[in-house]
Amino acid sequence: MRAVRDRCVWTQQIDHRALVPYLVEESAELIDAVEEDDRDELREELGDLLWQVLFHAEIASRDEADPFDIDDVARGLTDKMVRRHPHVFGDAVATTPEEVLVHWNAAKAAEKSSRTSVLDGVSERMPSLALAQKLLSKAAQVGVIVPARSSSQGIPAETEGEVPGLDADPRSRQDVRPMSEGAPATEAELGDALLVLVAAARAKGWDAERALRERLRALQAEIRGAETAPGD
Numbered sequence: 001m002r003a004v005r006d007r008c009v010w011t012q013q014i015d016h017r018a019l020v021p022y023l024v025e026e027s028a029e030l031i032d033a034v035e036e037d038d039r040d041e042l043r044e045e046l047g048d049l050l051w052q053v054l055f056h057a058e059i060a061s062r063d064e065a066d067p068f069d070i071d072d073v074a075r076g077l078t079d080k081m082v083r084r085h086p087h088v089f090g091d092a093v094a095t096t097p098e099e100v101l102v103h104w105n106a107a108k109a110a111e112k113s114s115r116t117s118v119l120d121g122v123s124e125r126m127p128s129l130a131l132a133q134k135l136l137s138k139a140a141q142v143g144v145i146v147p148a149r150s151s152s153q154g155i156p157a158e159t160e161g162e163v164p165g166l167d168a169d170p171r172s173r174q175d176v177r178p179m180s181e182g183a184p185a186t187e188a189e190l191g192d193a194l195l196v197l198v199a200a201a202r203a204k205g206w207d208a209e210r211a212l213r214e215r216l217r218a219l220q221a222e223i224r225g226a227e228t229a230p231g232d
Contacts, residue, residue: 001054005058005062015059016059019052019055022052026045026048026052029048030042030045030049053070053073054070084103084107084108086107087103122135127209130208132208133207136198136199
């Protein structure tokens with residue numbers, strides 16, 4: 001990476017911001033490889049994503065005000081993982097995944113003690129469905145109530161009258177604000193409907209973003225099939 005930065009004129013004019021579109025693209029291609037269970041693509045896309053990390057680190061190493069390199073990145077990651085796994089590298093005990101999360105979250109809270117909101121550190125640039133699922137989790141932590149829709153609007157009947165994903169708080173079932181009957185009449189109502197669907201997914205342990213990606217892959221296959229089908 002150092003040699004490429006020194007000798008490639010295209011690479012020399014790239015900064016962190018200019019690399020962002022490539023980082024997004026390579027991350028998406030890695031997700032495709034994972035979800036399509038393509039081992040060859042997975043190996044290649046992991047390499048491409050690693051190249052992005054090396055690229056950013058090399059740019060950072062030449063910053064005059066605050067330089068750091070890939071060794072600093074790796075050292076910081078190692079220190080963080082040791083802190084967050086006291087049951088592996090220390091004397092703490094964790095015999096269940098839930099206990100592991102307790103240690104992880106405690107270590108993270110100590111590291112981020114300057115944060116004043118559960119929303120601090122949540123990127124607004126996440127895909128919308130993934131962001132919705134993340135925010136529902138944060139909402140549950142502070143008792144924020146999500147409006148629920150009736151099952152007649154296409155929401156599973158078991159979610160009617162409760163706040164999907166916030167069922168850990170018994171108060172969440174006492175302050176539900178139903179929406180109007182029928183399909184969404186406005187873009188705002190559509191947003192409410194999408195949020196409730198994401199909450200239903202979260203309550204069942206599903207990944208809403210992945211669910212839509214899988215369905216869109218099926219739609220792409222249908223489109224390609226239609227393109228190659230013999231004419232009537």
